[in-house]
Amino acid sequence: MFDIKRVIFTMLIVLICGFAYSQSGYVFSMEPVSEFSEYFASNSIFLCSDKSVVTIGEYDSMDSYNPSRLWFHDSVIIKLDPAGNLFFMPWTDYHSIIGVDIDAEDTVTYMSRYSYNNILLMSVDSDGVTAPIADAVSFPNKVIAINKALRTPNNEIVAVGKVFQGYNPQTSSAIYVRFSATGEVLTTALWPILQESLPGLNAEAYDLALMDNGNILIACRFAPYNGSILETQPDGTIVNQYDIPGENQSFNIVICPEPNKPSYIIAYRMGAYPDYSIHIDRFENTEFEPLFTIANTYLQDINSMILGTDNIYLCGYSRYAGTYGAGVLLSMNYDGAINRSWEQEGDNICHAMPWEAGIYSPSPGILALDDEGCIYWAWGNRGAQVITKLLPNGQLPIDDEVQAPPLNIISAYPNPMKDEITIKINQDDLSPAAENKLNIFNINGQLIRSLKLTKDETVWDGKNSGGKPCPKGIYLLRYQYGTSHVTKICKTR
Numbered sequence: 001m002f003d004i005k006r007v008i009f010t011m012l013i014v015l016i017c018g019f020a021y022s023q024s025g026y027v028f029s030m031e032p033v034s035e036f037s038e039y040f041a042s043n044s045i046f047l048c049s050d051k052s053v054v055t056i057g058e059y060d061s062m063d064s065y066n067p068s069r070l071w072f073h074d075s076v077i078i079k080l081d082p083a084g085n086l087f088f089m090p091w092t093d094y095h096s097i098i099g100v101d102i103d104a105e106d107t108v109t110y111m112s113r114y115s116y117n118n119i120l121l122m123s124v125d126s127d128g129v130t131a132p133i134a135d136a137v138s139f140p141n142k143v144i145a146i147n148k149a150l151r152t153p154n155n156e157i158v159a160v161g162k163v164f165q166g167y168n169p170q171t172s173s174a175i176y177v178r179f180s181a182t183g184e185v186l187t188t189a190l191w192p193i194l195q196e197s198l199p200g201l202n203a204e205a206y207d208l209a210l211m212d213n214g215n216i217l218i219a220c221r222f223a224p225y226n227g228s229i230l231e232t233q234p235d236g237t238i239v240n241q242y243d244i245p246g247e248n249q250s251f252n253i254v255i256c257p258e259p260n261k262p263s264y265i266i267a268y269r270m271g272a273y274p275d276y277s278i279h280i281d282r283f284e285n286t287e288f289e290p291l292f293t294i295a296n297t298y299l300q301d302i303n304s305m306i307l308g309t310d311n312i313y314l315c316g317y318s319r320y321a322g323t324y325g326a327g328v329l330l331s332m333n334y335d336g337a338i339n340r341s342w343e344q345e346g347d348n349i350c351h352a353m354p355w356e357a358g359i360y361s362p363s364p365g366i367l368a369l370d371d372e373g374c375i376y377w378a379w380g381n382r383g384a385q386v387i388t389k390l391l392p393n394g395q396l397p398i399d400d401e402v403q404a405p406p407l408n409i410i411s412a413y414p415n416p417m418k419d420e421i422t423i424k425i426n427q428d429d430l431s432p433a434a435e436n437k438l439n440i441f442n443i444n445g446q447l448i449r450s451l452k453l454t455k456d457e458t459v460w461d462g463k464n465s466g467g468k469p470c471p472k473g474i475y476l477l478r479y480q481y482g483t484s485h486v487t488k489i490c491k492t493r
Contacts, residue, residue: 024374026084030076030385040380041350043363044099045387047370048106048126051082055378055387056099056110060350075112077124080387088128099365100149100157109133111146111159119144121157121183134183139163144175147361148207152214152234155181160205160218162361163190174205174220176236189236191220205230207254207364209264215239217264217283219253227253227268229283244281245288246270254305254364258282265291267302267314278302280312280336292336297416297490298474299328303348303362306369311339313375315367317347318474326473327379329367329390338488341474342390346381409485410438410477416490417462425456425479441476448475462491 030040042057058075075097079087096113103109106126113119117140121133149159157179162172178187191203207219211231218230227249231240244253244266253268263284270279270293278294299316306313312332319325327344348362368376373392380386412423423438438458440449449465451458464470470491477487 024389025391026080026389028080028084028086028387030078030086030089039350040346040385041348041363042366042378042380042385042387043097044110044365045368045376045378046099046102046108047368047376048079048102049104050106051370052087052106053080053368053376053387053389054078054099054102054106054108054124055080055385056097056108057378057380057385058097058350059380059385076385077108077110077128077130078385078387079128084387084389090124090128090130096145098146098149098159098363100159101151109151109157111149113144113146117144119146119177121179134179137183137185139188145361146177147205148364150208150210152210156186156234157181158208158216158234160208160220162204172202172204174203174218174222176205176218176232178234178236187234187236189232191222191230191238204251204361206252206361209255209257212262217255219255219266219268221249221251221253229255229266240286242283242286242288244268246279252302252362252364254302255283256305256307259307259309265305265307265312267305269300269302276300278314278316280314291334292332294330294332294336298330298338298341301362303327304364304367306367306375308369308373310334313367313369315377315379317362318343327377327381328474329375329377331375341488342377342388343473344377344379344381344386344388346379346384346386348380350380410479410487412477412487412489416492417460418491418493420459420461421489423451423458423460423477425453439478441478442470442473 040057040059042055044056046054048054055078076089078089081087098111100109100111108124110122111119112122118136118138120136122130123133124130144161144163146159146161149157151157159177161175163175164172173190173192176189177185180186203222205218205220209217211217214234216232218232219227220230221227226247227244229242230238232238249268249270253266255264255266257264263282266281266283268279269276271277277296278299280291282289282291298318300319301317302314303317304315312334314330314332316328317325318328325347327346327348329342331339333339366378375390377388377390409426410423411426412421415421436453438451438453439447440460442448448470449460451460462470472491472493475489475491477489479485
């Protein structure tokens with residue numbers, strides 16, 4: 001009787017824990033606010049003390065009288081409770097909105113730009129009440145965009161972005177602004193100073209990180225393609241400039257301090273289309289140490305990066321995924337091995353006036369990581385704002401098998417594939433396989449096709465089990481041979 005009770009008790013605990021665990025992840029999708037609303041973009045995400053989530057983003061809408069013209073651009077703040085249910089959603093009258101931080105009372109500080117050259121420091125409390133922190137600050141240059149902002153240990157706020165000479169997106173300077181806690185502008189610095197005689201300079205500051213000595217590292221671009229890491233004092237004085245090695249670096253350089261180390265991880269794109277890749281470097285003691293590269297079959301552009309003790313989480317855009325391309329989130333080891341990947345439709349870009357004026361850059365602040373290893377990802381697509389909480393196991397049915405053993409016996413070519421791909425099983429001995437078939441899963445872990453092997457080979461024609469063509473994107477090949485072997489492939493059409 002004791003054993004039966006113990007078994008029943010154990011089963012109940014397992015069921016309760018399993019239910020609680022299964023309910024802790026979610027995907028929240030906010031549909032357009034009207035039939036003419038399109039193009040959502042997430043700019044910042046913050047975790048509250050109770051695991052609620054606050055996201056800050058923007059959207060634009062079609063002119064109801066002329067649907068071919070985008071005309072309306074506005075911002076929205078979304079808070080979800082710990083289960084992923086909508087808690088509040090206040091709208092704002094400003095665009096180019098970017099988050100600063102969240103305090104112990106779950107009040108979020110953020111910045112809004114309006115009228116092209118005005119910055120307003122705002123707050124939204126835990127109940128969704130928004131309020132200005134200070135009067136708007138006007139800058140002499142007509143167009144300004146803030147890409148990233150954070151708070152220093154002495155309670156000041158620093159922000160980086162770019163400004164334009166007039167409305168010419170081809171002549172810009174990187175901008176650094178330092179505010180007091182009450183919103184007073186303490187420092188403004190431009191690198192380089194805007195000059196009409198320097199067309200095409202197109203300089204910009206994308207991301208920043210605090211140093212232990214009180215200085216600030218800023219990821220910038222000063223030439224049309226090449227990037228640098230600036231070390232500046234709080235007053236904006238440049239102490240050092242460290243040029244990223246190599247040529248043809250693209251936009252959106254991101255930088256993060258490495259946990260428990262005096263080093264930083266930077267991510268950027270290197271090379272010219274179509275021969276480019278994403279590079280991950282360690283920056284320490286003025287030196288760049290290459291860590292690994294990511295093929296453009298996974299990522300074409302970088303948006304955001306966060307670091308765990310053992311993993312690097314990278315979010316960006318893939319033109320190979322989905323109908324219109326998609327956002328891709330990768331979980332990687334520090335040696336470059338991909339543990340897991342997820343997709344979300346859309347490109348997280350608004351296309352109203354800020355985009356047409358050339359001042360919009362993808363935000364580096366749309367990922368968050370909690371103390372339990374859950375990842376929070378905010379992303380905008382062409383028809384919805386999506387907020388996802390991913391459990392440490394990734395919420396994929398086959399996720400425990402996604403990371404392939406060191407020796408993978410599956411080879412597939414050509415990869416990326418267009419119309420078909422040849423798959424071969426390279427068995428290194430005569431041990432019998434558990435099954436004479438190969439399974440193909442989509443990135444969500446759904447089985448889409450099983451192929452029978454003939455002499456350890458098969459060909460996939462890119463169709464599902466119903467004979468319909470599968471969309472572009474990343475797929476997983478799985479073969480059972482002692483243990484499960486999994487290989488990623490990319491379908492480009």
